[in-house]
Amino acid sequence: ILNVEQSPQSLHVQEGDSTNFTCSFPSSNFYALHWYRWETAKSPEALFVMTLNGDEKKKGRISATLNTKEGYSYLYIKGSQPEDSATYLCAFINAGNMLTFGGGTRLMVKP
Amino acid sequence: SAVISQKPSRDICQRGTSLTIQCQVDSQVTMMFWYRQQPGQSLTLIATANQGSEATYESGFVIDKFPISRPNLTFSTLTVSNMSPEDSSIYLCSVATGTYEQYFGPGTRLTVT
Numbered sequence: 001i002l003n004v005e006q007s008p009q010s011l012h013v014q015e016g017d018s019t020n021f022t023c024s025f026p027s028s029n030f031y032a033l034h035w036y037r038w039e040t041a042k043s044p045e046a047l048f049v050m051t052l053n054g055d056e057k058k059k060g061r062i063s064a065t066l067n068t069k070e071g072y073s074y075l076y077i078k079g080s081q082p083e084d085s086a087t088y089l090c091a092f093i094n095a096g097n098m099l100t101f102g103g104g105t106r107l108m109v110k111p
Numbered sequence: 112s113a114v115i116s117q118k119p120s121r122d123i124c125q126r127g128t129s130l131t132i133q134c135q136v137d138s139q140v141t142m143m144f145w146y147r148q149q150p151g152q153s154l155t156l157i158a159t160a161n162q163g164s165e166a167t168y169e170s171g172f173v174i175d176k177f178p179i180s181r182p183n184l185t186f187s188t189l190t191v192s193n194m195s196p197e198d199s200s201i202y203l204c205s206v207a208t209g210t211y212e213q214y215f216g217p218g219t220r221l222t223v224t
Binding site: 004031032034036041042043044046049051089091093097098099100101102103104 | 115120142144152153154155156203205207211212213214215216217218220
């Protein structure tokens, strides 16, 4: 059983604060790591697919880094806005394109 | 990318009944998956829906409880049979469209009373 863990489980920040959270995953048999953003009653939205050790990806105020040797990825949000409130999921991909998800980090941004 | 719709978006069902969830994709895809998220838990893969053959179930999930159909490359159904309150979850279908890319439907929120 693959163990993908996210921390913290939930996070409350003020509008304008920058924040980050962690995804840890097995460092062996690594193919790729996904980050998704999931708002209630909507489809999980793909943010990043990361494949190479040292990858850094950015989409607007959100960025992510990847360390496959030690098995972790960080997601950063700069200047959080209320519309960033969502659950952020990471998912580890092994051979066969199967996703194993972490438990998610629920972010709430207060105006 | 792929646009995925699911029906119903939510339902409240009685214990012992069954519910069939539909997943429709706007393009032909080879790989379709069904996931569930129980309250407070991770998204967990139930099965891979194979076109023209039986679904491939993950450990802990069986065909009698979660029968799946995949009649063509754009449509699949998942049935939750003989429901109990423990089946209360969000059920999502997803498709793989390319290397490592997966897209999800909006989910079906099921409450079993």
